[in-house]
Structures are given as C-alpha cells and as structure tokens.
Amino acid sequence: MKTVLTFVIAIICVLQDFAQTSDPLDTAQFSSQEEALIGTLLSLMEDKNENTLCRNIIGKVVDENNSPLDFVNVVLLKADSTYIAGTVTDENGGFLFEKPQGNPKFIRLSSIAYSTKTMDIPATGNLGVIQLNPESVMLGEVVVKSNRPVTAIKGDALVTNVAGSQLEHAGTANDVLTQVPMVLGRDGNFEVFGKGSPAIYINGREVQDLAQLSQLNSADIKNVEVITNPGAKYDASVKSVIRIRTKRPHGDGFSGTFRAQGVMQKYFRTVDQANFKFRTGGLELFGNFGYIGGKFQSSNRVDMLTQSTTVWNQLLTQDGSMRTNEFFGKAGFSYMFNDSHSIGAYYSNGFTKQRSEHTGISRVLADGQPYDNLSMYGRSNNNTLPKHHANLYYNGEIGKFGIDFNMDYMWRKNRNPMFNNETSDTQNNSLINSLGVSRSRMLAEKLVLSYPFGKGGIEFGEEYTSSRFSSEYNTDATLIGNADSRVDENNIAGFVEIGQTFGQFNLGVGLRYEHVRFEYLENGQKKEDQSKIYNNLFPSLSLSTMIRNVQLSMSYTHKTQRPSYADLDGTVDYINRFTLEGGNPFLKPEKMHSVELMGAWRQFFGQITYTYKKDPIMNTTYPYADDAEVKLITMANFPKIQNLQAFVGAQFKVGVWQPKINVGIMKQWLTIDYADGRKSLNNPIGLMQFQNAIHLPYDIWLNVDMQWMSGGNDDNMKQSSSSYLNAKLYKAFFNNQFSVTLEANDIFNKSNRDATLLNKDVTIHKFNTTNNRTFMLTLQYTFNSSRDRYRGQGAGTNEMNRF
Structure with a gap:
C-alpha cells in the first residue's frame, strides 16, 4: 500500500x-x-x-x-x-x-502593529x-493604536512605511526624510545619526542630484529604508544608505509637475522646477528643468588663539552675503521591452554663478596686549560651468540571472576669482588677488548579477571608476605663491554577497575587493612619495531572526573613507596674515570596523553601534615653512578613534494625533596633543526628537516638530547645544493634484551650533550668528502623476561626492 x-x-x-x-x-x-x-x-x-x-x-x-x-x-x-x-x-x-x-x-503570520494569525x-x-x-495597546484608559508608518527591520535595514500613512501628505521626499527615524537635516542636506552623509537611492537608482528629492511627491512613495551598516555591494566608503521605493507606475500619456517655493530668511530666494514625462507603451521620455535664485546671509564671530613664540589672539566679526543663480536641466528616456528587460539613458547639464561679499573687523592681541586692528573686505565669484553628467543603463533578467549594468560620465569646471583687502592700523596694508580654477572628470561603470541559490540568493559584480581632479591657483600673495596640482585615481572593485535562510535565521555574507591606484602630480611632475597603490579586502556579515514578536538583526562591516579631493589638494589659500589653509596630499584613507545590533517590537525599535577607526582624518595645524608665527590649517591622519552610538524610538496614534519620540546618544574616545600636553575629547552628544502630526478638519495636516541636541565632542571639535521648533500646514486639493504648504522653521532661531576646533597650536572658536528662522510657501501642481520607470542605479556616485 x-x-x-x-x-x-x-x-x-x-x-x-x-x-x-x-x-x-x-x-x-x-x-x-x-x-x-x-x-x-x-x-x-x-x-x-x-x-x-x-x-x-x-x-x-x-x-x-x-x-x-x-x-x-x-x-x-x-x-x-x-x-x-x-x-x-x-x-x-x-x-x-x-x-x-x-x-x-x-x-x-505576524507583523509589527498587527495581531498574529495562525491557520x-x-x-x-x-x-x-x-x-x-491592527493590534491595539491599552494604556490606562487611553487606547493607543499602532498605525503605519511603523519602523520595522528587513535584514540590515530599518524600514518606514509611507503609503497609507500621514507621511503621504508630507509634500516631497525631502519632507518625508525629515520624519524618518535616524535621519537628520532637511532640503537635501541629510545625514544619518552617527553615520554622516548617506548614499540615497530611488527605486534602485542612486541619486546624483539632490534636487531630485524635491521633485518626488510624497504621495508616490511606498517606503523608506535606512541602512546604517551597508555591506559589500556598496562602495567601501559608503557608511549609510537611504533607499526610497515608490508605488507602482500607472497610466500612459503626458504628465508633469510644477513646483514653486518662496523662502524668506532675512533675504528672499526661490526654488522653481518643472518636470515633464511622456509615456506610451514601454517608452518613457522625460525632462526636468529648474532654477534656484536669491540671496543668502552669513554672519559669524571667530576667536582664534595661536600658540607660537608669541600668543596671538584674533577676534574677528564678519558679515557676508551670497547671491546665487543656478539653472539645471535633464533629459532622457527609458524603454521597457517587457517586465524582464529595460534600457535607458539621460544627460544633464547646468551652471551655477555665485557672488559673495564679506566685511569684517579683526582685533589682534599679542600676549594679551593690543597689537593691531584690521578692517577687511573680500569678494569672490564662484562659477561652475558646465556641469556635464550622463548615465546609461540596462536592467533585466535572462533565465534566473538578474542583470544590472550602469555607466556614468561626469565633467565639471569651476572658476573662483577672489579679492581680499586688509587695512591695518599699525602694519602695512594687504591687498591680495587670487584665481583658482579646478576641473574634475569621472568615468564609472558597474555590473551586478544576481541568481537564486539554495534558500536564498547570490549577488556578485564588479565596479570600475577612473577620476581626475586638477587645480590651478595663481595669487599675488608673496607668502604662498602659485600652485598647480593634479590627482589621478583608478579604482577596480569586485564583490560577492550570499544570503541564505537556516530555520529561523537569515544569514548574509559579503566580501569586496578594491584595487586603488592613486597618483599625485605637481606642475606636471609625479610625486612618488605621495602616490600610492592600495589593495584591500572588505568583509561584511549580517544575521537576522525573529523571536516571537521581536525582530533582531546583527551586522559587521569593514569600511574605508578616502579623503576628498579638496583635502588632498596641496594648494594653500590665504585667510589672513597669520593663518593659511590648505589640503594634505599625504593623507591616507581611514579604516573602519563596525558592529551593529538592531531590534524592533511592536511600535518600538532600537539600534546600537560600535565603530573603531584607524587613521581617522581630522583638522590640525602646523607652522608654515620656517615662519613659526604663521600657522597652516590642514588635514592629518590621527592614530585612532572609537565611537559608540545608540538610538531608540517609538510611534503611536491617539485619535487625530500621531506622535513620534526618538532618543539618541553618541560617545567617542579620543585623545589629542593640545598646547603643551594631552587632552581627552570624550564628552557624549545626546539627541531628543518629538515629532507630531495632527489631522485637522477639512483634511488639513499640521506638523509640529521639536529637536534638541546637547553639546559634546565630535572628532577634535567641541560643539554647543542646539534646538529647533518647526511648524507646517499642508492642504491638498483636487484629489492631490494641487497642494499648498506653509512652513515656519527654527521659529526661535536656536538651531545654530557653535564649535571649537582644538589643535595643538591653534584653537578656533566659531560662533554662528546667522539668522536661521525661515518662512516658506510652496505651491505644487501635478497632472497625470506616474512613477518614473527609469531603472538606472548609477555608478561612481560616491566618487562624485569627493569632488
């Protein structure tokens, strides 16, 4: 039988x-x-x-x-x-x-904020x-309903759901990211708590221009993933990643978005853009155009203490403004043969013209006694023209193989003439003219293959980046003279990531190899002692599981942080007769080891990370040439630094009120040479956020957000505390086709952070007195809204950020 x-x-x-x-x-x-x-x-x-x-x-x-x-x-x-x-x-x-x-x-079946179901x-x-x-939690006599967005864990990512939540009404992707746990900043200037600036992706395509975040409507976003310990698939210098996924595309025909934003922050400025899209069958044509114009204010006070044979104390008060005009345009296409094959390309260009002026008064003390009074005037023109950027991609599947290929090309030229005039009460006057011209060029390609394997899958691929940065500096300042430098770098990388499921555990293992050839040239001659070749392996490991209703994830990564090209530039810039500033072509890349643990339960989540850095890059000062009285502010590698950070958050719903509470702390262990001894910079920095969304009658949304950050040490800086209170009203009309947003940010003007830079010979106290109180009115009209089908992920974006 x-x-x-x-x-x-x-x-x-x-x-x-x-x-x-x-x-x-x-x-x-x-x-x-x-x-x-x-x-x-x-x-x-x-x-x-x-x-x-x-x-x-x-x-x-x-x-x-x-x-x-x-x-x-x-x-x-x-x-x-x-x-x-x-x-x-x-x-x-x-x-x-x-x-x-x-x-x-x-x-x-079980999920955070929902009742477990067995069948x-x-x-x-x-x-x-x-x-x-949905699952409800009883607190006394108040029923608090766990409602999406809920921050959950997916592998090594914290996922915040946007679709079906109040974040759909936030405005743009910029506004959504300000509400995502662990993400700080606004208007494209984002950082992940304790991890610095992230690489940002929209539907798998890396964002090359942060203006794209303002072009994406919040109602089109499905969820946002924050990865605080990215694996081997990403460049070894990427310390955090934000991935934005939008809803499925729909509809053919012509569509577009017009957005106008007026900003008042002492001076007026405007941000205007128009995005167009035409879709028929598998073909999509698109074009984006924009303009940023207006005036920005900057005010600060700097106290600079210089230790040499004489103790110099410079007390500088400076006021300045910058007027900017920036135009940008982008055009491209994508074609979907079917769900398995898609190609596309785009080209973008634009130019930026900025004119800055500043005036200042500096009082100079020598060994505590009056020495001189300086009146200063300076102006500069920063022109970036052109800004070429092109991308070509193929995304598809052949059998069970997934294929993702991208190629990027970028070329830019920046011209910056400067004029500085110092009038002295007791010394000779100083009149300095200088002209800096820089050119940057990059060619990059990336191929990623994927294949189902066992109870999981495997991803492997390669990445190649060739970049060049050249700088010419001419000045009539006899103290520093002219300079001509160039950096050539070629990076070849290969990587593999394997993910498998073993019972209740999901295991991911990755390995990335990078071969970097770095050449530094002065006046056309290669400097052998400053040129380097690096061969490095970067392993990564992740493990996730679920115990009852608790999601857990642990990961380890080995990363590097290569210095920016500005930090490597050996050109010396004139600040004043006692202080110069320049890069350091002898810099070595940082090496970082990070271990991270994440957990989520119901509407609560938490994360803790330990990071060890070898050869961290920080500001420092040295005597310039043989003149001990003149100091050069530059960058240098320090022996090591250790960091520990923790972040916890929760979100609730009480009637029309949806509050979120986040608390974080960062602590480092660092000791530096300072004055005639050693100084420990171990004071922690704390963060508290209280974000509130209130659904008012007539479908109006009110957001009131508060943040406080304590003072503490970050690298070799001591930062003061800061806080802000923001309020926003949002109302959509005509089935979300037209929206009006009114915002008041930093209402009490408390968001500025004063900083003290601590070095062996120079201590710089910088007090930012710029008025950050801002009022904004945004009008947006969208017709036939549809998701971008462009699937290119981009290559070499992290290299572009170094420029």
Missing part, C-alpha cells in the same frame, strides 16, 4: 509541475471528487510521516484596507507547533514555500488572501 501511495503522489507531482510551471496546483481544474482524493492521499502520506509532499504553499497578506503588507513574517509549523521553515512577504504581500518538507500542518494549511497549499487586523 505504501508503495502504491508513493507512486500515485509522484504522478500527481509530475502532473502538477507540468500544469503549473511556476504556479501552484490549481484545484479548479479538478472535480470535487478528484480534489477530495488528492487531499486524502496527502493526509495519508502525512500520517505515515512521508516527506514526498509536492505542493507549493502560497498566499497573499493584506491589511484592513486590503492593501498588500510586505515584510510580514510567515512560518510553517508541524502539528505539534515545531518550527519547519520561515519567510517574509514581498512588496505585493505574497509568499511562497516551494514543496516544503517536514509535513507542515499550520501557518503563522490550518489546506490540502491544496493555496491559502488565498489573508487579512491581518
């Missing part, structure tokens, strides 16, 4: 595979008697503990509004509730177990559409 049953089941399996290819057995093609027979045979096999079960187990999970739920944990259980296998739902809410072994009897597995294996209900 056993042999006969096995034979019959084998025949059913063959017929199922033949009939479905990739789909599960469709019981509609059988009569009720045949379906009952199949179920009986399967039950008999389970009773005899056979492992020849051939059915796939599939289903789709939705929320109370029938919207797909991704990242839901799905677990197969035996009759005695023993764990067999687990997975998570995809972006469409679907899950699939291919012919699982072990005779699963039950399936259990019997039907004989067919098809569970259909499964709805999860």
Whole structure:
C-alpha cells in the first residue's frame, strides 16, 4: 500500500509541475471528487510521516484596507507547533514555500502593529488572501493604536512605511526624510545619526542630484529604508544608505509637475522646477528643468588663539552675503521591452554663478596686549560651468540571472576669482588677488548579477571608476605663491554577497575587493612619495531572526573613507596674515570596523553601534615653512578613534494625533596633543526628537516638530547645544493634484551650533550668528502623476561626492 501511495503522489507531482510551471496546483481544474482524493492521499502520506509532499504553499497578506503588507513574517509549523521553515512577504504581500518538507500542518503570520494569525494549511497549499487586523495597546484608559508608518527591520535595514500613512501628505521626499527615524537635516542636506552623509537611492537608482528629492511627491512613495551598516555591494566608503521605493507606475500619456517655493530668511530666494514625462507603451521620455535664485546671509564671530613664540589672539566679526543663480536641466528616456528587460539613458547639464561679499573687523592681541586692528573686505565669484553628467543603463533578467549594468560620465569646471583687502592700523596694508580654477572628470561603470541559490540568493559584480581632479591657483600673495596640482585615481572593485535562510535565521555574507591606484602630480611632475597603490579586502556579515514578536538583526562591516579631493589638494589659500589653509596630499584613507545590533517590537525599535577607526582624518595645524608665527590649517591622519552610538524610538496614534519620540546618544574616545600636553575629547552628544502630526478638519495636516541636541565632542571639535521648533500646514486639493504648504522653521532661531576646533597650536572658536528662522510657501501642481520607470542605479556616485 505504501508503495502504491508513493507512486500515485509522484504522478500527481509530475502532473502538477507540468500544469503549473511556476504556479501552484490549481484545484479548479479538478472535480470535487478528484480534489477530495488528492487531499486524502496527502493526509495519508502525512500520517505515515512521508516527506514526498509536492505542493507549493502560497498566499497573499493584506491589511484592513486590503492593501498588500510586505515584510510580514510567515512560518510553517508541524502539528505539534515545531518550527519547519520561515519567510517574509514581498512588496505585493505574497509568499511562497516551494514543496516544503517536514509535513507542515499550520501557518503563522505576524507583523509589527498587527495581531498574529495562525491557520490550518489546506490540502491544496493555496491559502488565498489573508487579512491581518491592527493590534491595539491599552494604556490606562487611553487606547493607543499602532498605525503605519511603523519602523520595522528587513535584514540590515530599518524600514518606514509611507503609503497609507500621514507621511503621504508630507509634500516631497525631502519632507518625508525629515520624519524618518535616524535621519537628520532637511532640503537635501541629510545625514544619518552617527553615520554622516548617506548614499540615497530611488527605486534602485542612486541619486546624483539632490534636487531630485524635491521633485518626488510624497504621495508616490511606498517606503523608506535606512541602512546604517551597508555591506559589500556598496562602495567601501559608503557608511549609510537611504533607499526610497515608490508605488507602482500607472497610466500612459503626458504628465508633469510644477513646483514653486518662496523662502524668506532675512533675504528672499526661490526654488522653481518643472518636470515633464511622456509615456506610451514601454517608452518613457522625460525632462526636468529648474532654477534656484536669491540671496543668502552669513554672519559669524571667530576667536582664534595661536600658540607660537608669541600668543596671538584674533577676534574677528564678519558679515557676508551670497547671491546665487543656478539653472539645471535633464533629459532622457527609458524603454521597457517587457517586465524582464529595460534600457535607458539621460544627460544633464547646468551652471551655477555665485557672488559673495564679506566685511569684517579683526582685533589682534599679542600676549594679551593690543597689537593691531584690521578692517577687511573680500569678494569672490564662484562659477561652475558646465556641469556635464550622463548615465546609461540596462536592467533585466535572462533565465534566473538578474542583470544590472550602469555607466556614468561626469565633467565639471569651476572658476573662483577672489579679492581680499586688509587695512591695518599699525602694519602695512594687504591687498591680495587670487584665481583658482579646478576641473574634475569621472568615468564609472558597474555590473551586478544576481541568481537564486539554495534558500536564498547570490549577488556578485564588479565596479570600475577612473577620476581626475586638477587645480590651478595663481595669487599675488608673496607668502604662498602659485600652485598647480593634479590627482589621478583608478579604482577596480569586485564583490560577492550570499544570503541564505537556516530555520529561523537569515544569514548574509559579503566580501569586496578594491584595487586603488592613486597618483599625485605637481606642475606636471609625479610625486612618488605621495602616490600610492592600495589593495584591500572588505568583509561584511549580517544575521537576522525573529523571536516571537521581536525582530533582531546583527551586522559587521569593514569600511574605508578616502579623503576628498579638496583635502588632498596641496594648494594653500590665504585667510589672513597669520593663518593659511590648505589640503594634505599625504593623507591616507581611514579604516573602519563596525558592529551593529538592531531590534524592533511592536511600535518600538532600537539600534546600537560600535565603530573603531584607524587613521581617522581630522583638522590640525602646523607652522608654515620656517615662519613659526604663521600657522597652516590642514588635514592629518590621527592614530585612532572609537565611537559608540545608540538610538531608540517609538510611534503611536491617539485619535487625530500621531506622535513620534526618538532618543539618541553618541560617545567617542579620543585623545589629542593640545598646547603643551594631552587632552581627552570624550564628552557624549545626546539627541531628543518629538515629532507630531495632527489631522485637522477639512483634511488639513499640521506638523509640529521639536529637536534638541546637547553639546559634546565630535572628532577634535567641541560643539554647543542646539534646538529647533518647526511648524507646517499642508492642504491638498483636487484629489492631490494641487497642494499648498506653509512652513515656519527654527521659529526661535536656536538651531545654530557653535564649535571649537582644538589643535595643538591653534584653537578656533566659531560662533554662528546667522539668522536661521525661515518662512516658506510652496505651491505644487501635478497632472497625470506616474512613477518614473527609469531603472538606472548609477555608478561612481560616491566618487562624485569627493569632488
């Protein structure tokens, strides 16, 4: 009997595979008697503990509004509730177990903010559409409903859901990111708490121009992922990643967005843009145009203490302004042959013209006694023209192989004439003219291949970047003279990442190899002692699991941080007769080791990271040439620095009020040479955020956000505390086609952070007195809104950031 049953089941399996290819057995093609027979045979096999079960187990999970739920944990259980296998739902809410072994009897589904659900597995294996209900938490007499967006863990990423939440009404991607946990800043100037500036992706394509964030409507965003310890797939100098995913595309025809923003911050400025798109079938043509213009104010006070044979103390008060005019344009196309093949390209260009002026008064003390009074006037013109950038990509699948190829080219020229006039009460006057011209060029390509492997997959690929940065500096200052330098760098990298599931654990292992050839030239001559070749391996490891309703993830990465080209530039700039500033072509890359632990439970999440840096790059000062009275501010490698950071957050919903609370702390261990001894810079920096979204009548959204950051040490700086209070009103009309946003940022003008730069010979106290109180009115009109189909990820973006 056993042999006969096995034979019959084998025949059913063959017929199922033949009939479905990739789909599960469709019981509609059988009569009720045949379906009952199949179920009986399967039950008999389970009773005899056979492992020849051939059915796939599939289903789709939705929320109370029938919207797909991704990242839901799905677990197969035996009759005695023993764990067999687990997975998570995809972006469409679907899950699939291919012919699982072990005779699963039950399936259990769980997700943060939703009630856990356990179900019997039907004989067919098809569970259909499964709805999860929101879970409420009772606090005294107040019911707090856990509502999306909820920050959950997906592998090594913190995921904030935007679709179906109040963040849909935020305005643009810029406004969404200000509300994402661990992300600080605004208007494209973002950083991840304790990790610096991130690489930002939209639908897998790396953002080359941060103005794209203001072009993306918040209503089109599905979720945002923040990766604070990125693996081998990313450049070894990338310390954090933000990935934005938008909703599925829809509709053909002509569409566009017009956006006008007026900003008042002592002076007026405007940001205007127009984005157009035409789609028919698989073809999409697009063009983006924009203008930024207006005037910016800057005011500061600097106290500079210089230790040499004489103790010089310079007390400088400076006021300045900058007028900018920037135009940019971008045009391109993409073509989707089908869901498996897509090509595209774009070209962008533009120019920036900036004119700056500043006036200042400097009082100079020598050994505490009055020495001189200086009146200063300076102006400069910073012109970047042109700004060529082009991208070409192919994205597709051949069989089970996924292919992603990108090529980027960038070329820029910057011209910066400067004029400085110093009038002295007791010394000779100083009149300095200088002209700096820099050129940057980059060619990069990247190929990523993916393939299903075991109970997971493998990604591997290569990346090549060739870049050049040249700088010419001419001045009539006899103290420093002219300079001509060039940096050539070629980086060849290969990487592999493997992800596998072992029971309740998901394991990821990655390895990246980079070969870097760095050449430094002065006046056309290669400097052998400053030119280097690096060969490095960068491993990464991640492990994630779920214990009951607690998501856990642990990761390790080895990274590097190469100095920017400005830091490597040996050109010396004139600041004043006592102080010069320049780069250091002898800089070595930083090496970093990071270990991170993340956890999430219901509407709470937390993260803790330890980082060890070898050869960190920080500001320092040296005597200039043989003149001990004149100091050069430059960059240098320090021996080491250790950092520990922690971040916890929670979010709730109480009626029309949706509050979020975040708390973070950063602490470093660093000791430097200072004055005649050693100084420890170990004071921690704390962060508190209280963000509130309130749904007012007439579908108006009010946001009130508060932040406080304590004083403490960051590298060899001592920073003061700062805070802000922002308020925003948002109202959409005509089915979200037209929106009006009114904002007041830093209402009490407390966001400036004063900083003290601590070096062996020079201590610089900088007090930022710029008025940061800002009022903004934004009008946006969108017609036939649709998601960008362009799938290019870009290559060499981190290299472009170094320029």
